[in-house]
Amino acid sequence: xxxxxxxxxxxxxxxxxxxxxxxxxxxxxxxxxxxxxxxxxxxxxxxxxxxxxxxxxxxxxxxxxxxxxxxxxxxxxxxxxxxxxxxxxxxxxxxxxxxxxxxxxxxxxxxxxxxxxxxxxxxxxxxxxxxxxxxxxxxxxxxxxxxxxxxxxxxxxxxxxxxxxxxxxxxxxxxxxxxxxxxxxxxxxxxxxxxxxxxxxxxxxxxxxxxxxxxxxxxxxxxxxxxxxxxxxxxxxxxxxxxxxxxxxxxxxxxxxxxxxxxxxxxxxxxxxxxxxxxxxxxxxxxxxxxxxxxxxxxxxxxxxxxxxxxxxxx
Numbered sequence: 613x614x615x616x617x618x619x620x621x622x623x624x625x626x627x628x629x630x631x632x633x634x635x636x637x638x639x640x641x642x643x644x645x646x647x648x649x650x651x652x653x654x655x656x657x658x659x660x661x662x663x664x665x666x667x668x669x670x671x672x673x674x675x676x677x678x679x680x681x682x683x684x685x686x687x688x689x690x691x692x693x694x695x696x697x698x699x700x701x702x703x704x705x706x707x708x709x710x711x712x713x714x715x716x717x718x719x720x721x722x723x724x725x726x727x728x729x730x731x732x733x734x735x736x737x738x739x740x741x742x743x744x745x746x747x748x749x750x751x752x753x754x755x756x757x758x759x760x761x762x763x764x765x766x767x768x769x770x771x772x773x774x775x776x777x778x779x780x781x782x783x784x785x786x787x788x789x790x791x792x793x794x795x796x797x798x799x800x801x802x803x804x805x806x807x808x809x810x811x812x813x814x815x816x817x818x819x820x821x822x823x824x825x826x827x828x829x830x831x832x833x834x835x836x837x838x839x840x841x842x843x844x845x846x847x848x849x850x851x852x853x854x855x856x857x858x859x860x861x862x863x864x865x866x867x868x869x870x871x872x873x874x875x876x877x878x879x880x881x882x883x884x885x886x887x888x889x890x891x892x893x894x895x896x897x898x899x900x901x902x903x904x905x906x907x908x909x910x911x912x913x914x915x916x917x918x919x920x921x922x923x924x925x926x927x
Contacts, residue, residue: 626693628743629718631656631673633688635735638775638884643678643688652679652688655735659728660692663721667698676749676891677756680843682883684776687757687890691749718742746901747893751908754892755819756840760833760849760885767829777830778885784831784856786823792855792862793821793833796848796869803872805848806841814841821848846881854878 633656641649645657653673664670676689694702702717702724722740729735746752761777763769764784770777796818803814820836833852835845851868854860860877868877894900 626671626695627699627718628747629692629694629721630739630741630743630747630749631690631692631722631737632739633690633735633737634686635684635688636775637679637682637684639734640681642681642683643675645672652685652735653690655729656690656725656737659725662728663724664694664698664701667695667701670698674749676753677839677888679888680883683886683888684884685888688888689749689753689891689893691743691747744900745897746899746904747897748900748904751904752893752900753839753907754894754903755836755838756888757820757834757836757890757892758840758845759887759889760835760845760881761887762831762833762849762853762881762885763829764831767825767831770828773830775884776887778882780853782857784853785858786825786831786856788858788862789823789831789833789852789856792852792865793823793848795862795866796821800869801872802841802844802869804868804870804874805844805851806874807843809842812841816841816844818848823852843880845886846883847878849881849885851878853881 633652635652637652639650640652640655643652645651645654653675657670657673660670661668671693673690673692679685679688699717702720718741720740722737725737725740726733761773762780762784763773763777764780764782766783769779797820799815799817801815802818806814808814817838818835819838820834823831823833826832833849835848837844851860851865854877855862855865864877868875894903
């Protein structure tokens, strides 16, 4: 017997909204809501609670990947499911001089969140829009891309960039760092480069990893994978820094990886130099749905010869 046959009203269909989000992670204790500290999710959901206060409850945000404390983002993605009443409330006429005009509800949601956050906020919704059918911010993602900035002794120490750049007190050889990064590419178990979490796999496909110097001489790492486990990017960067300084042989990085055990041969780099810059998705509704279904159905452990997409947790 279904709900309607039992005399219960069926749940009204919801509408999914995609949010593209940027934030300075310096004053956030990571993404995920926590009861006693400030988080990115908490700040956005507090604003949503104000906007939709007459139409509660408000669904929680689903994010592409949960960034760690102090990590920044320019390309974070989340989704939110709105009831018909919540969606209609976003279309209400404007007040004041614009009274009588109607909002484009989904597009207005980001503007309203930003208005509550304030003009000098450290979190900003760059875009809000109706999501394509099949879209899931977490499970539809194909890959995540990060960047990490380091100013070594051959680069300028710009105080205006100190919140997103690690100042490193030694000269680093970018050639050695690129050799180290290239040696790590592929599908592997990254237990030696992650902080373990109960029940979470550490198998990931590292698709791109390379270093360059920008016009000012600052070292910039670009790292892309299907997903990242906790502290993986900062561990990979730390291992490359050790190689670039001559403290760790390049070939040792794969040895550490294949031993599947965290050690003390390199330091995990601080969070402040790390930025989540982009998340890739299929371009069609069919592709989004297929990717989400595939990600949900894959096993938490790697079968022989099989690929695996992880939970979508990030650094």
